[in-house]
Amino acid sequence: MKPHFDRAGVGRVRFLPKLTLIMLLAACACTGEADEKSNASDVAPTAEIIAFAESARPDDPDLAEIYERSCYACHARVGSGAPLTGHVDDWVRRAGPEGRAGLVRSTKTGRGAMPAMGLCNDCDDEEFAALIDFMAKGSVE
Amino acid sequence: MKMTRRTAMIAGGAGLTAAGVPVAQYASWASRDFSRDQSGASPEPEPGRSSWSNWSGIQHCSPTKIYSPEDESALAEFMATTDDLIRPVGSGHSFTPLVNSDGVIVDISQLQGLISNDPQAQTVTFGAGTRLRRAAQISHDLGLAFENIPDIDTQTLAGGYATATHGTGRNLPAIHADVVGFRLVTPQGEIKDVQAGADNDLLHAGQVSLGALGVISQYTLKLRPSFKLRRRVWVEKLDSLLGRMNELARTLRNFEFFYAPHTGYAIAISHEEIDAEITEDHMPAGDNFLEDLRLLRDQFGWSRWLRRRVASVGFSEGDVENVVDVSWKLLSSARPTRFNECEYHIPEENGPAAILETISLLESRNDVFFPIEVRWVRGDNAWLSPFWHGRDISIAIHASVDEPYDYLVGDFEPMFRKHGGRPHWGKLHGLSARDFVELYPRMTDFKALQKELDPDGKMLNPHLRQILEA
Numbered sequence: 001m002k003p004h005f006d007r008a009g010v011g012r013v014r015f016l017p018k019l020t021l022i023m024l025l026a027a028c029a030c031t032g033e034a035d036e037k038s039n040a041s042d043v044a045p046t047a048e049i050i051a052f053a054e055s056a057r058p059d060d061p062d063l064a065e066i067y068e069r070s071c072y073a074c075h076a077r078v079g080s081g082a083p084l085t086g087h088v089d090d091w092v093r094r095a096g097p098e099g100r101a102g103l104v105r106s107t108k109t110g111r112g113a114m115p116a117m118g119l120c121n122d123c124d125d126e127e128f129a130a131l132i133d134f135m136a137k138g139s140v141e
Numbered sequence: 142m143k144m145t146r147r148t149a150m151i152a153g154g155a156g157l158t159a160a161g162v163p164v165a166q167y168a169s170w171a172s173r174d175f176s177r178d179q180s181g182a183s184p185e186p187e188p189g190r191s192s193w194s195n196w197s198g199i200q201h202c203s204p205t206k207i208y209s210p211e212d213e214s215a216l217a218e219f220m221a222t223t224d225d226l227i228r229p230v231g232s233g234h235s236f237t238p239l240v241n242s243d244g245v246i247v248d249i250s251q252l253q254g255l256i257s258n259d260p261q262a263q264t265v266t267f268g269a270g271t272r273l274r275r276a277a278q279i280s281h282d283l284g285l286a287f288e289n290i291p292d293i294d295t296q297t298l299a300g301g302y303a304t305a306t307h308g309t310g311r312n313l314p315a316i317h318a319d320v321v322g323f324r325l326v327t328p329q330g331e332i333k334d335v336q337a338g339a340d341n342d343l344l345h346a347g348q349v350s351l352g353a354l355g356v357i358s359q360y361t362l363k364l365r366p367s368f369k370l371r372r373r374v375w376v377e378k379l380d381s382l383l384g385r386m387n388e389l390a391r392t393l394r395n396f397e398f399f400y401a402p403h404t405g406y407a408i409a410i411s412h413e414e415i416d417a418e419i420t421e422d423h424m425p426a427g428d429n430f431l432e433d434l435r436l437l438r439d440q441f442g443w444s445r446w447l448r449r450r451v452a453s454v455g456f457s458e459g460d461v462e463n464v465v466d467v468s469w470k471l472l473s474s475a476r477p478t479r480f481n482e483c484e485y486h487i488p489e490e491n492g493p494a495a496i497l498e499t500i501s502l503l504e505s506r507n508d509v510f511f512p513i514e515v516r517w518v519r520g521d522n523a524w525l526s527p528f529w530h531g532r533d534i535s536i537a538i539h540a541s542v543d544e545p546y547d548y549l550v551g552d553f554e555p556m557f558r559k560h561g562g563r564p565h566w567g568k569l570h571g572l573s574a575r576d577f578v579e580l581y582p583r584m585t586d587f588k589a590l591q592k593e594l595d596p597d598g599k600m601l602n603p604h605l606r607q608i609l610e611a
Contacts, residue, residue, distance in 0.1 A: 026376035047422055069253045072272045073295040074477075081477025115196060115233050119249045139197045 043089040050078055052086040058134045067131060070120040074113070075135055081113055083135070091136035100140045104128045149206040164490040170443030175508055177545040193246055195233045197481050197542050205230075209248040213326065213358040216247070221330025221358065227599050229352045231300020232272065234293065235567030238604040239304070239351060247475055252358050255279050263484040264321060266361045269299035273316075277469035286468050287363040288396070289313040291341070294473040299357050304567035305349045305526050307535065308472060309397040309516035311390045311489075315528055317348040318521040319500055322361035325354060328595040336361075345583075346590050348523035351566060352361070353591050353600050353609065369419065370394075370412040372471045374462040379500075382407045387493070388515045395472070397513035402436050402503045403445060404452035408461070412471060420464040431478055431511070435541070438510035445507065479542035480511060483549035484535055484561035486518065492534025495560040499536050502552055511539040524583035527563035574611045 045053070053076045057064045074082040083090040095103055107128050110116035117123065123131075132140060187203055194201035205225065210216035220227065224546065226244030232291040233240065240246060249270035256266040263285060267276050273294035277287055296306060307315035321337040325347060335343045347354055379400055382389075389396045395412035408430075433455075441448035464471070487495045496515055503509050514537040520528045529532070538553060540546040550571045557564075563580050564570035578584050587611050595601070 065254075066277060067249050069270065069272065073272050077274075079474065079477075110194070113196070113479055116192065116194065119232060121207045121251060122251060 011052075028127070039122050043087070043093055045078060045084050045087045046089070049084055049087050053077075053084040053089060056085055056134075058131070063127065063130055063134065066120055066123060066127060067134065070123070071131060071135065073119075085135040088137050088139040092131075095140040100129055100136075103132050103140060107132075129131055132134055148253050165455070166443045171440065173508075174323050175439075176543045179543070186267070187553045191246070193230070193233070193240065194244075195235060197236055197238065197479050199236065199481060199546070200238050200241055202238075202243060202246075203242060204242045204246045207246045207248050209251050211251055213252065213324065213332065214357060216249075216252070216358060217326050217330045217332055219330075220326050224597075224599070226602055227300065227328065227356070228602055229296035229303075229356045231270070231303070233493075234296050234300065234548065234571050237303055237567055238602070239567065241602055241604065243265065249297065249356065249357055253284075254299075256359055257530055258283055258285075260284075260366075263364050263366070264361050265364055266322075266352055267298055268360055269323070269357045269359050270297045273301055274469070274473070280364055281367055281467060282285075283366050283471060284489050286367045287316065287319065287362075288365055289316060290469060290472040291316060292473050293476050294469075295307065298360050298362075299352075300567075302348060302360070303350050303352050303357075305335070305523070305528070305565065306567065307516070307528070308395065308516045309518065309535075310517050311396040311517040311532065313395070313517045314521040315526060317523055318347050319362040319364065320344070320360050321363045323347055325356075326358055327600040328597070332358075342586070342590070345522050346524050346587050349410055349523075349525040349566070351525065351605060351608065353605055354594050355600065368414055368468050369416060369465055370463065370471050371415045371417065371465045373411045373413075373460065374407075374411050375460045376456055376458050377409055378407050379407045382409060383496070387541040397514065399514050400500060401452070401512045402500070402509050403442075403448045403507075404434075404437075405449055406452060406456040406458075412468075415465060417465045419466050423462075423464040423542070424467065431541075434510040434512070440506065441590065442507045442510075444589040445504075455525055480539040480541060481546035481549065481569060482537055482539045483553060484514075484537035484564065484565040485554075485557035485560075485570075486533040486535045487557065487560045487562040489517070489532045489534055491560040492536070495557065495562070498560075499538065502556060503538060506548070508544075509540075511541060513538055524587045525566070525581060527565065529581065529583070533563075535565075536562075537565075573607050574609060577608055 058067050074080040077084050078084065083094055104125055107114070107118040108116060118128070155499050190203040190205060191207045192201070192203055193207060208219060210219060223245060226242050227247055228240050228242035229247045229249060230240045231249065242606055251270060253268040253270040253275070256268060261281070265280055265283065265285060273290060273296055276298060277290060277294065289302065289310055291306045291308045302317040302320060305315050305317060322344070323335050325333045325335060327333060334345065335347060337344055347357065350357070382398055386398065389409070389411070393411045394414055396409070398407045398409040400407045409543040436449060437451060499513060503513060516535045518528050518533050518535055520531040523529065536557070538547055538549050546569065550569050554571055564572060591609060
């Protein structure tokens with residue numbers, strides 16, 4: 001997983017790109033990791049998506065309650081490493097060929113910084129799928 | 142152009158040869174595997190049991206079940222009728238085995254949200270499972286704000302308070318100092334309504350409870366009117382920042398810094414209260430700093446001189462960020478990069494010497510890259526607060542989640558202890574009951590109260606017994 005470090009703006013500190021004249025780093029910059037980065041920036045969220053993520057809630061009040069307590073802290077925050085609510089391109093990219101079933105499975109086992117059961121130990125598969133549908137705007141099947 | 146890591150290393154080696162750099166040293170370093178052995182780290186749970194692990198993945202257990210009560214009365218009935226070991230869990234952000242249970246884990250995340258508020262008194266009552274970020278956001282909608290927020294805000298209120306989680310600010314106490322009341326469901330299933338002024342002993346024991354007194358279902362917090370902050374982030378040479386850190390900590394509302402080992406450069410962060418226009422569309426920072434530091438280690442870790450030279454060419458001194466927003470949006474942030482951590486709180490007068498020794502110890506190893514974090518915290522009255530009646534400088538050292546972390550305690554703890562430090566309850570340490578009795582003047586009182594509330598030791602897993610029982 002690509003590391004992140006959005007600690008109060010510290011992540012803005014970037015120094016190595018200046019050293020492209022150093023051949024060693026020039027070589028490193030061509031590795032697969034760099035390719036992953038450029039893919040990630042291809043799906044950077046727009047200001048509209050960020051605003052949507054901060055304010056959107058599921059219509060179903062029970063689902064909204066789970067969303068607020070378990071999903072919101074990361075999926076509504078840019079830079080958390082989690083795909084933002086409403087950021088369809090990122091959800092589709094992460095779902096890959098396994099689609100929603102794969103996402104439900106990785107929610108239950110944990111993925112990246114998300115612990116197993118996605119901070120909702122009382123959720124069942126149906127609820128996880130409904131939350132994914134809401135966050136991915138139904139784009140993942 | 143796409144290159145494999147091996148091709149990159151060969152190309153890099155060729156470049157270094159041209160530059161007259163010893164290729165053998167580089168090749169030996171670049172082929173080194175920095176990761177730790179994690180085989181068998183997450184054993185499959187026994188059939189019929191649940192599985193739990195902490196955020197960093199180093200703590201895991203197989204409880205008979207993870208119980209998530211819908212409300213306080215269900216929790217009380219469960220506590221009264223369960224004879225097994227009971228451990229409460231918040232968001233699993235502790236690195237120590239506070240939650241581990243081969244009995245039951247109680248997940249309080251359904252006990253969440255706004256319960257009531259008193260605009261006159263500026264107090265708000267939240268379910269104990271409310272995550273900090275959500276609580277801060279709800280408070281903002283009520284025109285109120287937390288005085289301070291830690292740098293991670295996905296913890297539940299209960300988890301943050303139980304472990305004495307803190308932010309930075311020489312005149313700002315850790316977050317549990319906001320607690321003016323709570324409801325405790327005892328191990329016997331009794332509900333105790335604790336209020337400041339009425340039962341101060343239980344209040345001060347329960348503010349930082351390690352989840353040992355029962356399960357807290359709600360907290361009443363004294364907040365303050367909403368406010369805005371200006372956040373500044375800047376890069377400064379370490380020597381220069383060390384020379385003026387005490388003055389910065391005294392004069393700025395919130396001040397902290399990170400030091401990236403083997404670079405000579407620090408990144409400082411300050412927050413100052415301000416009534417100014419909110420910065421429009423300030424996007425959260427990029428996410429490459431740690432990746433850069435890791436790359437610097439991977440490629441130049443074999444030569445301290447070269448690593449420092451490369452860093453000095455790369456770092457630019459001066460402002461990195463300068464933005465204004467409401468307090469809760471600027472004081473904390475997500476930490477998607479997982480790590481393991483040890484943090485000690487050192488009496489302020491010993492802090493500067495401890496910082497120097499920490500840097501020196503860390504830089505005696507070439508394989509480190511994660512920054513040191515240094516913060517300031519004002520004292521408070523909670524019996525098990527590491528900041529009890531003092532003022533501390535907190536020094537945190539980290540290791541990437543995939544790399545060894547045992548040295549964080551083994552090599553650094555004796556030095557931190559020499560300086561009179563107390564460990565963060567949720568971060569790695571190797572202390573036991575005898576140490577804690579010496580470090581905490583009210584520990585004996587806490588133990589007596591714990592025994593009174595939990596005569597059968599239902600809340601005590603081996604780690605709690607190591608802390609509380611001689």
